[in-house]
Amino acid sequence: xxxxxxxxxxxxxxxxxxxxxxxxxxxxxxxxxxxxxxxxxxxxxxxxxxxxxxxxxxxxxxxxxxxxxxxxxxxxxxxxxxxxxxxxxxxxxxxxxxxxxxxxxxxxxxxxxxxxxxxxxxxxxxxxxxxxxxxxxxxxxxxxxxxxxxxxxxxxxxxxxxxxxxxxxxxxxxxxxxxxxxxxxxxxxxxxxxxxxxxxxxxxxxxxxxxxxxxxxxxxxxxxxxxxxxxxxxxxxxxxxxxxxxxxxxxxxxxxxxxxxxxxxxxxxxxxxxxxxxxxxxxxxxxxxxxxxxxxxxxxxxxxxxxxxxxxxxxxxxxxxxxxxxxxxxxxxxxx
Numbered sequence: 001x002x003x004x005x006x007x008x009x010x011x012x013x014x015x016x017x018x019x020x021x022x023x024x025x026x027x028x029x030x031x032x033x034x035x036x037x038x039x040x041x042x043x044x045x046x047x048x049x050x051x052x053x054x055x056x057x058x059x060x061x062x063x064x065x066x067x068x069x070x071x072x073x074x075x076x077x078x079x080x081x082x083x084x085x086x087x088x089x090x091x092x093x094x095x096x097x098x099x100x101x102x103x104x105x106x107x108x109x110x111x112x113x114x115x116x117x118x119x120x121x122x123x124x125x126x127x128x129x130x131x132x133x134x135x136x137x138x139x140x141x142x143x144x145x146x147x148x149x150x151x152x153x154x155x156x157x158x159x160x161x162x163x164x165x166x167x168x169x170x171x172x173x174x175x176x177x178x179x180x181x182x183x184x185x186x187x188x189x190x191x192x193x194x195x196x197x198x199x200x201x202x203x204x205x206x207x208x209x210x211x212x213x214x215x216x217x218x219x220x221x222x223x224x225x226x227x228x229x230x231x232x233x234x235x236x237x238x239x240x241x242x243x244x245x246x247x248x249x250x251x252x253x254x255x256x257x258x259x260x261x262x263x264x265x266x267x268x269x270x271x272x273x274x275x276x277x278x279x280x281x282x283x284x285x286x287x288x289x290x291x292x293x294x295x296x297x298x299x300x301x302x303x304x305x306x307x308x309x310x311x312x313x314x315x316x317x318x319x320x321x322x323x324x325x326x327x328x329x330x331x332x333x334x335x336x
Contacts, residue, residue, distance in 0.1 A: 028278040028288075028324050032295045039302035046305050054183060060297035061185035062087075062244045062251075066261075067268040067289050068196050069240025074272055074284045075200065076212045076226075076233045078138045082127060083241040083268060085146035085153075087261025089123075090116050090242025092153050094171070095162040095255025104168040112171075116246060117239045123149065124238025125231045132227035153257045162255030175250030185247050192240065197286040209233065213284070270321050271296055277324035295320065 040048040066083050073080045097112045127145055131138045164172065177184045200206035209229050211219045216226055241261065249255050274295060275288025299320075300313050 025279055025281060028274055028295065028320075029291060031320060031323075032291060032298060035295070035298050035302060039298070039305065042302075043305045047302060052301065052305070054181070054186065056294075056297045056301045057186045057189070058183040059301065060293050061183070061189040062248045063264050063267055063271065063296065064189045064290065064293040065192055065244035065247065066241050066264050067271040067293055068192055068286060069237040069244075070268050071272050071275070071284050071286055071289045072196065072200070072209070072233045072240075073138075073237045074213075074276075075209045076229050077216065078128075078131065078230060078233060080124075080127070080142045080234060080237045080241075081139060081265070082124075082142040082146040082149060083237060084261035084263075084265035085149040086120055086123065086238050086241035087245030087248065087264060088256070088258060089149050089153055089261075090120055090245035091249030091252075091260050092157060092162070092245075092255045092257050093119070094246040095167050095249050096157070098168055098171055099162050099166040099255075104170060106170045109168060109170045109174075113174075113243075113246060117242050120242030121235040121239040124234040124236070127238070128231040128234035129227070131234070132230035150258070157257035159257060161257065164253035167253065167255070172250050172253045175247050176253070185251065188243070188247060192243070193286055193290055196236075196240075200286060205229070205232065210283075267296055267317075270317060274321055274324045 036048075046052060066087055070080055070083055094112055094116045097116070098109065101108055101112070123145070127138075127142055130136050130141050174184055174188075179187060200209065208219070208224045209232075211222070211224055212226055212229055220226065244264065245261050248260055252260075271292035272284060272289050274292035275290070276282060276284045278288040278291050279285075280288065296317060299316050303313050303316065304310075
């Protein structure tokens with residue numbers, strides 16, 4: 001029998017389609033598309049309109065800013081439970097500083113925003129220093145810091161809200177204005193997402209962060225210092241949370257000393273973990289987080305448009321998160 005005859009009689013078996021791998025990568029995205037189709041059929045005159053699509057993006061913009069910052073922390077293997085308090089911090093102190101200065105000027109507003117974000121980044125870097133230098137649990141330390149920040153806000157404010165009449169219009173426009181029909185918070189979200197995506201995916205710092213998240217000990221032996229990147233990650237998380245909070249304050253037209261950021265804490269984690277089971281299973285990344293945030297927005301908006309009771313929003317969100325985690329874990333188990 002010749003070599004050609006042997007090849008013909010013993011063909012290479014066709015590779016079977018891997019459903020688990022497919023669903024672990026694309027399941028969340030398919031769920032998003034399916035929900036959009038279902039809600040569009042259910043209320044076509046309301047849901048699938050440009051106005052409602054922009055409304056969904058506007059509703060999730062603040063959540064997205066906070067979740068993007070949290071993604072950076074989780075990339076290096078750190079949890080940040082202080083993001084809720086930091087969002088309240090950003091919203092209150094931006095309004096408070098502008099009230100105290102009393103200037104109706106874009107230049108002053110920009111300076112105050114930059115100052116608040118820098119201060120928030122410093123608090124985040126303090127978190128990173130305590131965690132990396134002293135070996136404190138990130139969960140416990142950031143939870144403790146959230147209490148400290150909340151106490152500082154209440155102490156400085158005396159529990160008093162800074163109202164719209166005390167804030168310059170140049171600040172409220174950030175949360176309430178539009179450019180070419182697109183709400184400003186949506187534009188800020190898109191710009192922040194693009195910057196952080198480039199940072200993580202196309203810079204050496206970002207690649208080093210992924211290496212630390214994958215194997216901290218191997219990264220240390222390669223000369224990648226965990227403490228340095230812990231400071232960067234936690235600083236970015238704090239600044240992004242404050243940005244989300246001050247945009248929320250601008251949208252509300254008030255600087256509230258409590259109850260602003262807490263509502264975003266759990267949903268931020270949900271969005272990031274849903275994103276980690278999208279396209280790149282088991283890997284935290286900005287694009288995945290964006291899909292997770294959008295999924296939450298579509299669920300909340302769609303069920304509301306359909307007239308479904310609010311508690312179903314929590315049930316559906318939790319169910320999708322569980323399914324996303326199951327699909328990602330199945331793929332991980334098969335590789336080990």
